[in-house]
Amino acid sequence: MEPLPLTDRTRVTRLAQRQVTDRAALHALLDEALVAHVAVVRDGGPVVLPLGCARDGDALLLHGSTGGGLLREAAAGAPLAVSVTLLDGLVVARSLFDSSMNYRSALVLGRAEVLRGEEQERALLVLSEHLLPGRWSEVRPASPRERAATLVLRVPLAEASVKVRAAGASAADDDGEDRAAWAGVVPLALRAGTPAPNPEVPASVPVPPSVRGLLARHGSG
Amino acid sequence: MEPLPLTDRTRVTRLAQRQVTDRAALHALLDEALVAHVAVVRDGGPVVLPLGCARDGDALLLHGSTGGGLLREAAAGAPLAVSVTLLDGLVVARSLFDSSMNYRSALVLGRAEVLRGEEQERALLVLSEHLLPGRWSEVRPASPRERAATLVLRVPLAEASVKVRAAGASAADDDGEDRAAWAGVVPLALRAGTPAPNPEVPASVPVPPSVRGLLARHGSG
Numbered sequence: 057m058e059p060l061p062l063t064d065r066t067r068v069t070r071l072a073q074r075q076v077t078d079r080a081a082l083h084a085l086l087d088e089a090l091v092a093h094v095a096v097v098r099d100g101g102p103v104v105l106p107l108g109c110a111r112d113g114d115a116l117l118l119h120g121s122t123g124g125g126l127l128r129e130a131a132a133g134a135p136l137a138v139s140v141t142l143l144d145g146l147v148v149a150r151s152l153f154d155s156s157m158n159y160r161s162a163l164v165l166g167r168a169e170v171l172r173g174e175e176q177e178r179a180l181l182v183l184s185e186h187l188l189p190g191r192w193s194e195v196r197p198a199s200p201r202e203r204a205a206t207l208v209l210r211v212p213l214a215e216a217s218v219k220v221r222a223a224g225a226s227a228a229d230d231d232g233e234d235r236a237a238w239a240g241v242v243p244l245a246l247r248a249g250t251p252a253p254n255p256e257v258p259a260s261v262p263v264p265p266s267v268r269g270l271l272a273r274h275g276s277g
Numbered sequence: 278m279e280p281l282p283l284t285d286r287t288r289v290t291r292l293a294q295r296q297v298t299d300r301a302a303l304h305a306l307l308d309e310a311l312v313a314h315v316a317v318v319r320d321g322g323p324v325v326l327p328l329g330c331a332r333d334g335d336a337l338l339l340h341g342s343t344g345g346g347l348l349r350e351a352a353a354g355a356p357l358a359v360s361v362t363l364l365d366g367l368v369v370a371r372s373l374f375d376s377s378m379n380y381r382s383a384l385v386l387g388r389a390e391v392l393r394g395e396e397q398e399r400a401l402l403v404l405s406e407h408l409l410p411g412r413w414s415e416v417r418p419a420s421p422r423e424r425a426a427t428l429v430l431r432v433p434l435a436e437a438s439v440k441v442r443a444a445g446a447s448a449a450d451d452d453g454e455d456r457a458a459w460a461g462v463v464p465l466a467l468r469a470g471t472p473a474p475n476p477e478v479p480a481s482v483p484v485p486p487s488v489r490g491l492l493a494r495h496g497s498g
Contacts, residue, residue, distance in 0.1 A: 106380070159312075161326070184376075198373055240472055261459045263459060
């Protein structure tokens with residue numbers, strides 16, 4: 057895969073050693089994220105909202121209702137900035153200054169294309185299989201009315217940067233810390249808890265394979 | 278507390294029934310979040326990055342290095358949009374269209390004030406006690422050099438909106454779903470895993486009370 061190009065807008069200026077230009081790292085990060093924060097300019101000022109996301113090849117898919125204001129602006133071709141962040145750990149150093157977080161974070165800049173027809177249907181499959189693998193084949197297909205009410209956007213991963221901190225607690229040589237004191241990382245991850253069925257579901261109905269799979273991969277205990 | 282005022286910029290247009298104007302709900306959401314996504318306008322286009330955050334009274338604190346470009350723009354008085362999102366669950370409905378996520382999400386609009394001197398020190402205490410309660414008193418105080426390298430911003434919660442979905446899977450009466458099939462919510466939460474000490478920490482050094490407290494509150498096992 058081509059490395060991520062460094063442009064004036066994607067070159068990391070602060071802690072540049074944390075910049076990763078490996079496109080596979082961008083893909084892996086996006087493949088773990090459920091939510092992207094999407095920013096647009098409205099009336100000269102910024103607006104930012106969370107949207108469900110998934111990666112499809114070398115593009116990011118976003119979706120939501122056709123009634124959503126920010127999504128409509130994105131669909132009309134507004135320049136977008138999309139941040140996708142995974143928080144991987146609290147870095148507990150021996151000073152507050154050296155304390156930090158481990159994370160993987162992507163910034164994608166560009167404009168979105170609205171997907172229609174078969175492209176939309178395929179993108180909905182990709183989004184569904186990303187958010188809850190296996191669910192697609194457990195439920196009925198989307199109706200034409202439902203698809204008409206759903207806006208699916210594709211943002212190419214052409215201008216994107218990735219910043220990663222994945223390390224233990226740093227400790228400068230000269231800052232008077234007690235090296236015998238504890239320092240390290242507390243890993244953080246989004247975990248799934250016990251599924252709560254809707255009240256009308258008969259007690260005899262089992263949790264479906266899609267949910268069991270999610271619990272096997274991301275269950276908390 | 279005063280309810281959150283509805284302005285043209287904070288009135289939710291899509292699924293307005295999910296808008297919450299209770300200021301206590303905004304505070305509670307911010308009190309659980311570790312990361313905010315902060316957007317600014319740069320050269321006419323949007324940029325958005327994650328920053329560590331904490332609530333202090335009726336304001337949001339953001340902090341980072343004085344070397345960070347976006348933070349410097351925010352410190353210079355650029356209009357900001359800040360999104361803070363907690364993902365609370367996957368909503369598994371009997372159709373893909375009714376599938377959703379449970380979440381709490383805040384949008385804060387405004388400009389930041391740079392905190393200095395005693396205000397900065399107090400804000401660093403609030404940020405530290407939010408990110409890892411108890412750690413402040415386990416480590417040495419920040420040095421003047423360290424504080425000079427740290428930018429701490431305060432954004433008032435004057436113009437803010439909160440949107441919440443906290444419900445089971447919806448099911449319209451007429452959309453041909455099998456009501457005997459499973460539907461419900463899989464709760465999601467950020468959980469802490471087993472702490473990983475730095476390699477130089479002697480095996481006899483215990484995990485500090487701050488980390489033990491975090492594990493007691495948010496541990497995954």
